[in-house]
Amino acid sequence: MLTVMPDSRRKFLQTGAAVAAGLIGTQLVRSEASRQQSETNNPGAQASSLQQGPAAPVQVPRMKFGSVEISRLVLGVNPMYGFAHFNENYSRTMAEWYTQERVCEVLHHANSFGINAFNYVTWKRSREDLTRFIGEGGQMHLIAQVTARDDVAELIRDLKPLAVHRQGEVVDVAFREGKMNAVREWCKRVRDLGVMVGVGTHKPEVIALVEEQGWDVDFYAGCVYNRTRTVDEWKKVLGGEDLEMPREIYLRSDPARMYAVMRQTSKPCFAFKILAAGRLENRGVEYAFRTAFQSIKSSDGVFVGMFPRFKDEVKENAEIVQRILKQG
Numbered sequence: 001m002l003t004v005m006p007d008s009r010r011k012f013l014q015t016g017a018a019v020a021a022g023l024i025g026t027q028l029v030r031s032e033a034s035r036q037q038s039e040t041n042n043p044g045a046q047a048s049s050l051q052q053g054p055a056a057p058v059q060v061p062r063m064k065f066g067s068v069e070i071s072r073l074v075l076g077v078n079p080m081y082g083f084a085h086f087n088e089n090y091s092r093t094m095a096e097w098y099t100q101e102r103v104c105e106v107l108h109h110a111n112s113f114g115i116n117a118f119n120y121v122t123w124k125r126s127r128e129d130l131t132r133f134i135g136e137g138g139q140m141h142l143i144a145q146v147t148a149r150d151d152v153a154e155l156i157r158d159l160k161p162l163a164v165h166r167q168g169e170v171v172d173v174a175f176r177e178g179k180m181n182a183v184r185e186w187c188k189r190v191r192d193l194g195v196m197v198g199v200g201t202h203k204p205e206v207i208a209l210v211e212e213q214g215w216d217v218d219f220y221a222g223c224v225y226n227r228t229r230t231v232d233e234w235k236k237v238l239g240g241e242d243l244e245m246p247r248e249i250y251l252r253s254d255p256a257r258m259y260a261v262m263r264q265t266s267k268p269c270f271a272f273k274i275l276a277a278g279r280l281e282n283r284g285v286e287y288a289f290r291t292a293f294q295s296i297k298s299s300d301g302v303f304v305g306m307f308p309r310f311k312d313e314v315k316e317n318a319e320i321v322q323r324i325l326k327q328g
Helices: 007-023 032-041 089-098 099-112 126-135 153-160 168-176 180-189 204-213 231-237 253-266 282-297 313-327
Strands: 063-067 069-072 073-075 141-145 163-166 196-201 218-221 267-270 299-302
Touching: 007 218, 069 168, 073 099, 073 126, 073 313, 089 231, 099 126, 099 163, 099 313, 126 153, 141 153, 153 163, 153 180, 163 168, 163 180, 163 218, 168 180, 168 204, 168 218, 180 196, 180 204, 196 204, 218 253, 253 267, 253 282, 282 299
Parallel strands: 073 299, 141 163, 163 196, 196 218, 218 267, 267 299
Antiparallel strands: 063 069
């Protein structure tokens, strides 16, 4: 069942959508051939494909977030632990490629391009990977997702993140079930733990609700594709049609809705899944980045997961973001 919005929240969303509609309009060490040959001869090889080194000429521009400055391009976590948001084969491919060594290599490589923030989540060996990265001299401000299974006090004590946010999957369930007061109480408890606190979601309506009710939060993390619609909601959107994968459908018209709400709040926002979980063709990647940064505020950033299995996505994304933001 769809939630009925108060007129004030509907006006908030509609006004923002109109604004958004007007706005949207180090190096690889081995060659691709040698990499493929090496992995063909030894599929389990852990050889490095990314070089750690000094700062790259390209540096991602930064934004003020709390008491520090962080890169407006924040490294996403999903590919590192097999959350492809596509199918099981792709998820397993990501998880198998991303050994601990490669996780650390990509984190260091991101550092070299000025990416100094990481959207961490506790999953399997993620704490061990982070410990190794820090032990090797790496530095990342953590903006941590907090899942339903996490002990947030323990996470803050052990990892000392810059900020935490209630994971969007958890928040969206609460929104659907009419239990947003529980999320608000969680935010109040986190505030007492001394870190920045935020709300994650895949639904523009959630941010509109939190803004309308004046919650004491510092930021939002919003998926630009509403991938947590229920089966009934999808049927309403698609005229009664059934879907094979209702959790992984990406509508091209969705991002404008989320970007609109982000522009309506004065709080910092982080847009995520701006590349539709890898569904965009190569030529669409820069357009998606450009759309994102033209549609959000100068105090906002993006979370982007990277899977540099076949090309240096870290370098490519950093160059795109620097180019777009320098152009203004």
